[in-house]
Amino acid sequence: MEIVVTGRHTQIKQRFRDVVESKMNRVTAIAPDAQRAQIVVTHEGNPSRADSAKRVEITVIAGRTVVRAEASSADEYSALDLALDKLTLRLRRTRDRRKDHRRGYTTMEPVDLGAVEPETAEEEAAAEEPNNSPQAAVASDLGPGESVEVQVGDTPIVIRRKLHIAEPMTIDEALYEMELIGHDFFLFVNKETNRPSVVYHRHGWSYGVFEIDTPENVAKTK
Template identity: 75%
Template sequence: MEIVITGRHTQIKQRFRDVVDSKMNRVTAIAPDAQRIQVVLTHEGNPRQADSAKRVELTVQAGKTVIRAEASSADEFSALDMALDKLTQRLRRVRDRRKDHRRGLEHPPLPADLPVDDQPGDEGDQGDQGQESNPDNSAQTAVASDLAPGQSVEVQVGDTPIVIRRKLHIAEPMSIDEALYEMELIGHDFFLFVNKETQRPSVVYRRHGWSYGVFEIDTTEHVGQKK
């Protein structure tokens, strides 16, 4: 399995690399088909956030499945352990779901009270791979530029703190149940997908309590044609 370690606002020390390498057997033990894991260590410079100054994001690619987890702590090693615990729980759910599928069993019900990561990133994000700069620093270019699958563009709007990030995500049509499952795997509180029943771009999201919601997007012209 390929292990890629990157740092944001921090340098990666050799000791951290060694610890990561020693712990990744937990991933391969559960998901032997895992091809790649992206480890991103981020340092928060605000002294008021010392208790969560280090954030570790883990993204595993196993076939067509992407599983993600992240955690923050005062040091990178504690954050790594917490993120790895979340990741292995999600990997076990993937493994168990595959076993049930082979046995012809129904998918197990999705838990509605899973904890949400403190700072979710982009859906399916794998660090800064494929990210391009915007030389003319214009919001128009960030929104209108053509992107390749998995590629992203990020730009700061003028002198404001507003940053626009756009990424092209290739989605296979799936059911709402499958979209909820994928949302739980990456640890976000929303997930974009194409509903295979309606062929509409859709998003599932976590509501308060024990419920989920789903939005579907269509145009007035397209809906009118169906009448």
């Protein structure tokens, strides 16, 4: 499995890279078909958030499955452990779903989000340069997998926009994807209505669905 470690606003020490190499055996033990792991370490510069100064994001690509997890802590080593715990739990769920499928149960095919490319030094430098214009985060055209990040003036607010290409899916498939990446919501295009939609956690095992459409399109269906 290819392992890529990059840093945002921080330098990655060789000792941390060695720890990552050794601990990623947990991933290959559960998902032997894993092809690539992208680990991104981000430093939070706000002194008031010292207990979560380091954030570790892990993205694993195994076949057509993309699984993500992230965690924050006072240092990158404990954040790595927390993120790995979440990741291995989601990988086990994926493995169990595959077993159910072989037993004859119906399961959903995860969406291929494409390979996660490490950011270049130029991209990281551009992300650090504030232009005082939040509109810049949504005004420019993006290609698949590309992202743009701007800081709003002198505030700590950062707006990040990224383009994903995905085939329309059912609500059940969207719920499955949401569980894999560990988010409380998931944006998708509903296969049955062709509308931009969002599934989200409510409480317990309860979920909600938002669909978005224009008045003109709604009028056409009446």
